[in-house]
Amino acid sequence: MALSTTKVGIVSCSGEELPGGTVTRVATRLVLEKLRPDKTVTICLPLFLAGDEGERDFAKVFPTITVDGCDKRCAQRATGNLSAKPAHSILITDIAKKHPEIRLESYQKLTDDEMKIAQEVAEEIAAKVDEILKRRPAKTG
Amino acid sequence: MRPMSDEAKVAIMACAGMEKTLGSVAMLSVLRVAEELRPGKTMVIALPPLLLGVGKLADQVKRLPVIVVDGCGERCAMKCTAKLGGRIRGRILVLDSAKKYGLRPDSPFKEGSEGHRLSEKIAEEAALLVDRILGGQEK
Numbered sequence: 001m002a003l004s005t006t007k008v009g010i011v012s013c014s015g016e017e018l019p020g021g022t023v024t025r026v027a028t029r030l031v032l033e034k035l036r037p038d039k040t041v042t043i044c045l046p047l048f049l050a051g052d053e054g055e056r057d058f059a060k061v062f063p064t065i066t067v068d069g070c071d072k073r074c075a076q077r078a079t080g081n082l083s084a085k086p087a088h089s090i091l092i093t094d095i096a097k098k099h100p101e102i103r104l105e106s107y108q109k110l111t112d113d114e115m116k117i118a119q120e121v122a123e124e125i126a127a128k129v130d131e132i133l134k135r136r137p138a139k140t141g
Numbered sequence: 142m143r144p145m146s147d148e149a150k151v152a153i154m155a156c157a158g159m160e161k162t163l164g165s166v167a168m169l170s171v172l173r174v175a176e177e178l179r180p181g182k183t184m185v186i187a188l189p190p191l192l193l194g195v196g197k198l199a200d201q202v203k204r205l206p207v208i209v210v211d212g213c214g215e216r217c218a219m220k221c222t223a224k225l226g227g228r229i230r231g232r233i234l235v236l237d238s239a240k241k242y243g244l245r246p247d248s249p250f251k252e253g254s255e256g257h258r259l260s261e262k263i264a265e266e267a268a269l270l271v272d273r274i275l276g277g278q279e280k
Contacts, residue, residue: 014157015187016168021157025168026250028159042159046217049192074189107172109250 008036008087008129009043009059012067013075019104019114020069020092026110027121028067035126039133049078059083063132065125068092088128095121151179151230151271152205154186156218162248163212163235166260169249170210170233173264179271188218191225202227206274208267211235212246231270238263 012028015021032040043064048055059079066075066086076089095117096104102113110118155171158164175183184205191198202222208231209218222229239246242262249256 012159013187013189014159014164014168015189016155016157016172016185017187017190021187025157025159025165029165029248044158044160044164044217046156046158046164046188046192046221047160047215049189050215050217050221052215072190072193072195074187074193074195077193078189107176108169109252 006039006133007041007062008039008132009062009064010040010067010125011043011045011048011059011064011075011079011086013069013073014045015069015072015074016107018069019106020096022069022107022110023092023104023114023118023121024067024069024075026115026118027125030118030122031125031129035122036129039129040125043079045075045078048082056083063087063136065090065128065132067121067125087132090121090124090128092117092121095124150205151183151274152186152202152207152227153183153210153267153271154188154191154202154207154218154222155210156188156212156216158212158215158217160213161246162256163246165212166235166246166249166256166263167210167212167218169257169260170235170263170267173260174267174271178264178268182271182275188221192221199225204228206230208233208270208274210263210267230274231267233263233267233270235259235263238266 012024014025064086066089155167157168210233244259245255247256249260
């Protein structure tokens with residue numbers, strides 16, 4: 001039986017220790033709820049790290065995109081170490097560098113400028129989702 | 142990264158999970174405590190770097206009393222903190238608080254939403270826990 005890959009897992013760091021973590025969270029939710037609701041699922045990083053087999057198995061079988069707020073890259077490292085190499089990894093600070101006029105400072109509610117970065121990140125995630133699903137061969141099982 | 146105060150006496154940790162919006166409510170609650178209600182007395186610790194062994198976070202959760210705020214019944218923050226030998230002194234579950242206050246845990250990012258109000262209620266509860274913990278230590 002042939003099973004085509006129809007979903008991509010999004011793993012965001014969501015770290016609350018830094019403003020970039022809030023951007024990863026908001027961007028991921030934009031993709032899940034607005035941009036690609038039928039093509040994406042989220043992987044809960046704390047649950048994944050805590051050892052949940054369901055989350056880890058999903059990331060072994062299905063492609064993932066990791067979204068990290070800082071260069072500790074917790075989401076990317078965890079996914080790669082505990083399941084499989086992510087199909088794509090995004091670092092918020094790389095995207096923020098393109099907008100030196102915007103400073104990421106909010107931990108709770110993002111400003112309009114910070115929302116622009118979150119939207120840009122969400123659009124990059126959505127574009128990568130389309131690319132991954134297009135090139136990913138059908139799985140056989 | 143958020144500047145850490147040496148005077149911070151209580152570590153506060155949210156699961157910050159991505160399942161529905163429970164983790165968002167947990168996350169906003171702890172940020173509200175650290176930034177608005179008890180700044181300087183609390184230190185936010187993020188679960189992913191703690192579990193990945195970044196820096197000295199594991200030492201902090203062993204040294205400081207910890208309040209955990211979990212979104213769902215998986216209770217990742219509580220389980221992981223306990224596993225690392227953390228000193229858990231307060232536990233809040235968003236699902237339980239939602240029932241207690243009769244508020245739906247919807248997106249807390251929208252001002253005025255029930256999720257937003259719930260995060261405020263939980264933050265107030267956590268701030269009182271901070272006072273209780275610090276009050277107990279001072280005796």
